[in-house]
Amino acid sequence: MNKNIKIAFIIDLNNQFSGSSPSFRSIFSLCRAMKTLGFDCYTIGYYDMIFFNIDKEYYNLIPGTFLTLIRKFVHSRLVNPFISIIEFKKFPSWFKEKQIDVVFLSWPFINIIQAAKHSNCKVIYWDVEAPDVIKPKSKIFMKLASDCHLILTYGEDNVKLWKEGGSIKVEKFIHFYDPTYFYKKSTIKNLPISFIGSYSLVKLEKFIKYLFPLVKTFPYKVHVFGNDLWKKSPIYKNIIYHGQIAWYLMNDVFNFTKINLNFSSQLQSAYGCLNARIFEVLGSGNFLITDKVNGIENYFENKKEVVLIEESNDLVDLVSYYLFNDEERELIAEKGYQKVSKHHTVYDRAKYLIKLIYNIL
Numbered sequence: 246m247n248k249n250i251k252i253a254f255i256i257d258l259n260n261q262f263s264g265s266s267p268s269f270r271s272i273f274s275l276c277r278a279m280k281t282l283g284f285d286c287y288t289i290g291y292y293d294m295i296f297f298n299i300d301k302e303y304y305n306l307i308p309g310t311f312l313t314l315i316r317k318f319v320h321s322r323l324v325n326p327f328i329s330i331i332e333f334k335k336f337p338s339w340f341k342e343k344q345i346d347v348v349f350l351s352w353p354f355i356n357i358i359q360a361a362k363h364s365n366c367k368v369i370y371w372d373v374e375a376p377d378v379i380k381p382k383s384k385i386f387m388k389l390a391s392d393c394h395l396i397l398t399y400g401e402d403n404v405k406l407w408k409e410g411g412s413i414k415v416e417k418f419i420h421f422y423d424p425t426y427f428y429k430k431s432t433i434k435n436l437p438i439s440f441i442g443s444y445s446l447v448k449l450e451k452f453i454k455y456l457f458p459l460v461k462t463f464p465y466k467v468h469v470f471g472n473d474l475w476k477k478s479p480i481y482k483n484i485i486y487h488g489q490i491a492w493y494l495m496n497d498v499f500n501f502t503k504i505n506l507n508f509s510s511q512l513q514s515a516y517g518c519l520n521a522r523i524f525e526v527l528g529s530g531n532f533l534i535t536d537k538v539n540g541i542e543n544y545f546e547n548k549k550e551v552v553l554i555e556e557s558n559d560l561v562d563l564v565s566y567y568l569f570n571d572e573e574r575e576l577i578a579e580k581g582y583q584k585v586s587k588h589h590t591v592y593d594r595a596k597y598l599i600k601l602i603y604n605i606l
Contacts, residue, residue: 250602251285252276252347253340253366255357267420267521268351268373270492271591274423275349278595287343291354294335332356333363340364347602353385358392367605371397371418372407376512377447381406394605397598401517401540416601419544420521421594422528422585426493429530429582430500437568438467439502441495441522444474447510451536452478455508455560460484462561467506470498499529503574504564507535514538524589527551527581532574534563544589550581 254276256269272288279286337360340348348361351371361368370393372379379386381403390396390410397418398404407415440456442448457480460467464483469475470490490498499505507522517539526533527550534552535541545551552567554560567574 249285250346250606251344252279252287252349252602253343253345254286254288254349255291255352255354256288257291257352266374268371270426271373271420271423271521272349272351274421274425274591275595275598277425278423278591279598281592282595282599284599287345289339291352291357294339333360336360337364340366346606353379353389355385355388355392358389362392367394367602369393369395369397369602369605371399372403373399373420375400375403376516376518377510381516382410386410395601397601399518400513401519401538401543403516403518406516414605418594418597418601419519419589420524421589421591422521422524423591424528424586427496427499427525427528430496432497432500434501434503436468436498436502438463438504438506438564439470439498440467440506440508441470441490441498442508443472444478445472447512448508450511451508454557455536455554456480456506458558459560459564463564468498468502470495495525496529499526499531502531503571504567505531505533506560507533509536509538517541519544523551524585527578527585528590530578530582532567532578533581534560534567545581545584548577550577550584552577 254272256272276286276288333356336357340361341364345364345366347369348357348366349369349371350357351373353370358368358370370389375381375386375398379389387410390407390412393412394414396407396412396415398407398415399417399419401417404415404417438459444452456467460480460483465485468485468487470487472489475481475484475486505526507520507526509518509520512518513520514536519538519541523533523535532552534554537553537555541553547553552563554563
């Protein structure tokens with residue numbers, strides 16, 4: 246196996262502690278796992294390169310904070326043409342200098358894709374932000390489908406959509422967890438019920454259907470970690486709200502909680518997209534109740550490895566039962582942990598990615 250292949254993972258900011266979305270932290274984990282397997286990999290921050298000419302990972306939060314504040318301005322119609330010029334100037338020269346063979350993206354930096362192809366690099370796009378951000382059959386979706394050498398999709402039903410959009414090569418590439426950050430801890434479970442996630446329109450229907458009735462039944466028992474919009478939600482006065490939490494502290498919440506909750510967006514459910522939270526909770530060795538996503542039974546057995554919400558009134562009944570059945574709850578958590586630790590770590594995905602890369606070179 247030729248390990249001289251050089252891979253560039255391009256993200257927003259090259260600081261793994263300044264971002265929270267899976268498209269951000271998962272890329273760092275994937276790059277690190279590839280390095281442990283002997284491959285020459287880089288993470289490079291899009292904004293870091295353009296504004297600071299930084300091509301290495303850093304731990305100073307000042308550049309990240311600054312760039313987060315000006316991000317909307319950067320992509321305004323007024324500034325975007327100038328940014329495009331910088332993109333085409335800096336990235337091809339960096340690809341050439343580092344002799345990059347493969348460029349891996351999880352965000353649709355269209356100009357970077359063109360720069361990579363101009364530099365004779367193969368381009369891989371992982372649709373970790375689809376279908377909520379990149380809508381199927383949208384203009385940018387079709388552009389990605391036609392321009393990338395390989396599309397990786399975490400959705401059960403997305404392979405067909407990408408092929409219909411014009412993709413030549415599409416492979417399923419579901420989420421995973423990184424044992425470096427998600428692992429078992431011996432703690433007393435002081436939190437009865439926890440949910441980590443933003444209060445957003447894409448999940449509002451699920452919240453109304455499942456979470457609102459639960460909070461009504463269990464007032465002051467549900468601990469919520471997320472954005473400030475929770476303060477404007479109808480259930481705010483009956484939850485215990487902790488504010489936003491850094492992603493690298495989520496493992497503590499999982500381990501302190503008896504019942505961890507997960508909700509997918511409507512589109513994620515429809516297209517069979519298992520979000521990262523499923524793997525991270527199970528990877529921490531803890532109990533999870535999650536909404537039913539199309540195809541999830543292909544990966545996890547209901548009430549054996551994870552517990553699925555199947556009807557609108559299910560969640561209240563499920564929580565009422567498992568909250569007071571410690572032994573059964575812990576057995577399910579252990580079996581879920583065994584499943585993900587054997588099949589769904591970042592190292593499993595890295596080995597699979599290597600095979601896919603060789604197929605397109």
